[in-house]
Amino acid sequence: MDHDHHAAAWQRISAAVLDSGFSLATACVACADDVDADFAGATLVTAGELRLLAAATDEHARLVEDVQLVTGEGPCTDAFVHNAPAEAADLHHATARWPAFAPLAGEHGARAVLALPLTVDTTPIGAMDLYRRRPVPFTAAQKDRADAYAGILALLALDEYPHLPVPDRPAPHGSPGRPGPQGYPPTVHLAAGVLAEKYGLSPEDALARLRAHSFRHDRPLLRTARHVLDHHSLD
Numbered sequence: 163m164d165h166d167h168h169a170a171a172w173q174r175i176s177a178a179v180l181d182s183g184f185s186l187a188t189a190c191v192a193c194a195d196d197v198d199a200d201f202a203g204a205t206l207v208t209a210g211e212l213r214l215l216a217a218a219t220d221e222h223a224r225l226v227e228d229v230q231l232v233t234g235e236g237p238c239t240d241a242f243v244h245n246a247p248a249e250a251a252d253l254h255h256a257t258a259r260w261p262a263f264a265p266l267a268g269e270h271g272a273r274a275v276l277a278l279p280l281t282v283d284t285t286p287i288g289a290m291d292l293y294r295r296r297p298v299p300f301t302a303a304q305k306d307r308a309d310a311y312a313g314i315l316a317l318l319a320l321d322e323y324p325h326l327p328v329p330d331r332p333a334p335h336g337s338p339g340r341p342g343p344q345g346y347p348p349t350v351h352l353a354a355g356v357l358a359e360k361y362g363l364s365p366e367d368a369l370a371r372l373r374a375h376s377f378r379h380d381r382p383l384l385r386t387a388r389h390v391l392d393h394h395s396l397d
Contacts, residue, residue, distance in 0.1 A: 171310040186217040193311035197304040199292035203227040206288035233262035237277030241289040252297035280316040353387035
């Protein structure tokens with residue numbers, strides 16, 4: 163990592179702290195501003211499986227990150243699995259790569275994306291996603307700066323989530339890697355359990371029904387899960 167980029171990233175984050183405090187969210191905002199991204203999010207993967215949305219700069223970011231959770235694909239998953247950047251200069255042309263994620267992300271205002279793995283000692287613990295509303299690719303200089311922020315976000319993640327277990331073995335750079343993390347936040351698993359009990363489904367089928375309902379109604383997965391927990395029904 164370039165020392166100058168790293169120092170500049172810390173300086174910009176420190177300046178933002180005066181307004182909103184020191185956090186992953188602050189760092190995401192500072193990074194997005196610095197590399198001309200319109201919105202950004204950071205997702206952590208605990209125990210190598212359970213995905214947690216740790217930061218989102220706005221509602222657009224929150225919705226697009228949730229699309230990755232619902233569809234089980236996208237730049238965040240790719241960056242984590244391959245421990246390497248994942249990008250698309252125009253999501254309209256990325257449907258072969260991410261057939262479910264790309265069109266839905268576009269509906270929520272994302273047109274270009276750059277995802278960077280968040281790593282600790284070369285081991286991925288999550289990913290940061292930077293989005294643009296226009297199909298404009300990130301420059302080499304912007305990618306270098308974003309990489310510096312990614313290193314800082316990884317440290318902040320460990321500070322904010324001290325229980326975060328670091329996977330034992332990273333996927334080698336450029337290798338197919340293991341399948342993407344299939345786990346979901348505890349609220350989602352609890353809701354799937356409710357559906358499994360009510361309708362006599364297997365846990366896997368209940369989770370699939372929960373995801374399908376969110377997908378069909380264009381509703382964030384966590385919102386659907388909370389509704390199930392409150393009403394013991396998808397309706």
